[in-house]
Amino acid sequence: MTAISIVVPTAGRESLRALIGALGLLPADAELLVVADHARRGPAAARNTGWQEATGEWVVFLDDDVIPEPGWCTRLRADLDVGSEVGGVQGRVRVPRPTGRRPTDWERATIGLEHGAWITADMAYRRAALEAVGGFDERFPRAFREDAELAHRVRRAGWELRRGRRTVTHPVRPESPWVSLRTQRGNADDALLRRLYGRDWRQRLEIPPGRRARHALITAAAAATVAAALLPGRWHRVAAGPALIWAVGTAEFAAARIAPGPGNPAEVAAMAATSVLIPPLAVGHWLAGRWRWRAA
Template identity: 55%
Template sequence: MSAPAGRSPVTYGVVVPTIGRPCLRQCLQALDRSTGPRPREVVVVDDRPDAPAPLEVPPVDGRPVRVLRSAGRGPAAARNTGLRAVDAPWVVFLDDDVRVGEDWAERLAADLAAAGARTGGVQGVLRVPLPADRAPTDWERGTAGLEGAAWATADMAYRAEALRAVGGFDERFPRAFREDADLALRVMDAGWELSRGARRTLHPVRPADRWVSVRAQRGNADDALMRRLHGPDWWERAGAPRGRLRRHLAVTGAGLLAGLSALAGRRGTAALAGTLWALGTAEFAWARLRTGPWTREEAVTMLATSAVIPPLAVRHRLAGWLRHRHAPAWEAVS
C-alpha cells in the first residue's frame, strides 16, 4: 500500500508481551501473513518470572523477532520494556492471544495515516468468536466484552511521543486489567485524542478452568488504584462497566452478620441475615446463568463461584485501598 500523496509512509513497531503461551506462535504467524506496510521491528517481551529456556519465536517477514525479558513484573512493565526498545513514531501493542486479520497491516497504515496531529492513539476492532451451536458461557461472555471495551491494548496503536510524555504504562498495575484504561486516561488528560480505527483483530476465547472468575477478583485492587489516581468518575471517562461491588458489599455484609449473630445466639437476626445472603447469592448466580448454555458443568460453576466471589471482591478492594491509599492523584504536566 502506498502512502497518500504528500504524506510519507507510516512507520510503526509492534510490541507483544507474553508469558510463553502456545498462542504466541499463532499471533506472530498471523502478523507475518498480514498484507500491507511492514513493521520496522517486532519485539516480543518474555514476562515469565523463571524462564527455564529462551523463548523460541517464529520470524516475521523473514527476520528474527527481537526477544527481551521483563522478569515476571506484569504486562505493564513488559510493554514499557518493549516501548523503550522500539525506534518508531508509532508503537502497536498486541496481546499474545490475538490474531490480526489478513489485511491488518494495510488497514493499520490507513488508520495511522488518517490520525491527526494530536491523535495519541488508535484502537483496533476486536472480534471474539463465540460458539454457534449453543449459548456462551459466563467466561465466554466476559471475553466477548472486549469487543466493546475502550482502549484495550489487545490491539492498540499509540504515538510514541504521547506515551513518553505521560511516562508509559503505570507498573503498579500488575495484571492485564485496568493498566490500559489508566494509560488512556493519562494520555487524554495530557491533551491527546484517542480514536477507533478500522483494522480488525480476532481475539479467541482462551481455555480456562472453573475458578478463573474467582481469580479475576484480584482486579478489584486495581479498581481501588484507579479511583485513587483518577477520581470516582473514572468509570465513565474510561468507558468501563461499573461492576457489582455495591451488591457484593451488601451480600458479604449479610453473610458476615449471619455468622456473627449465630455465634452470639441471636437466632432471629442470624436467620434473617442468612436469608438475605442466600437471596443475594442466588440472584448473582441467576444473573450469570440465565443466558448461558444450561449445562450441568456451567450450573455447578456458577453456583460455586457466585458464593465466593462477593467476599473475595470486597477483600481485594479493601486490600487495594489500603495499599494505594497514599498514592497521589494523577496530574498532567503542562
C-alpha cells in the same frame, strides 16, 4: 527511524506462534518486538520495556493471544493516517462464538472485549504521546485496567483517541471453571484507580458500572448471619434478617450469571458455587487494595 513498531508482551503462551504467523513478513519500515516477561512483572511493565526499546513513530501493542486478520498491516497504515492531534488509534476485536450453544460465563467475559475502550489487545499510540505521559503505570500488575488508565492520561495530556478499521480475532482460551474467582484480584487494581481518580473513576476511564456495592451488601449480610448464629440465646433470631438478604442476594447473582449461559449441569454448578464465593473475595481484594494504596 522505523515508521511502526509492533510490541507484543508474552509470558510464553503457545498462542504467540499463531500471532507471529498471521503477521507474516513485515514491511521494511516496520519492526516487531516480542518482550518475554520471565520475571512476571506484568504486561504493563513488559509493554514499557518494548516501547522504550522501539524506534517507530507509532507503537502498536498487541496481546499475544490475538490473530491479526489478513491485510492487517495495510489497514493499520490507513488507521494511522491521521492528524497530529491524534495520539492513539484502537483496532477492532472479534471474538468467535461457540456453535450450537450459548456462551459460558468466561466466554461472555472474553466477548466483552469487543466493546472495550482503548484495550491493548490491539492499540496503537504515537511514541510522542507515550513519552509525554510516561507510558503504562507499572503498579497495575495484571492485564486489567492498565490500558484504560493509560488512555485516560493520554487524553488528559491533550491527545485525541480514535477507533480504526483493522481487526484482530481474539479466541477464547481454555480456562478452569473457577477462573472467575481468580479474576477477583482485579478489585485491588480498582482500589488504586479509586485512590488516583476519585469516586467517579469509572466515568473518567469509560469503565461500565460493576456489582461491588451489591457484593458488599451480600458479604455484610453473610458476616452478620454467621456472627448472630455463633452468639447464644436470642441472638439466633437476629440472624434471620441478614440470612434472607444473603440468600436472596446470592441467588440473584447466580441467576444473572446462569440465565444467559448454556445451561448445562457443569456450568450451572460452577456458577452456583462461584456465586457464593465471589462477593466476599471481591470485597476482600478491594479492602486489601484500599489499604495497600492508601498513600498512592
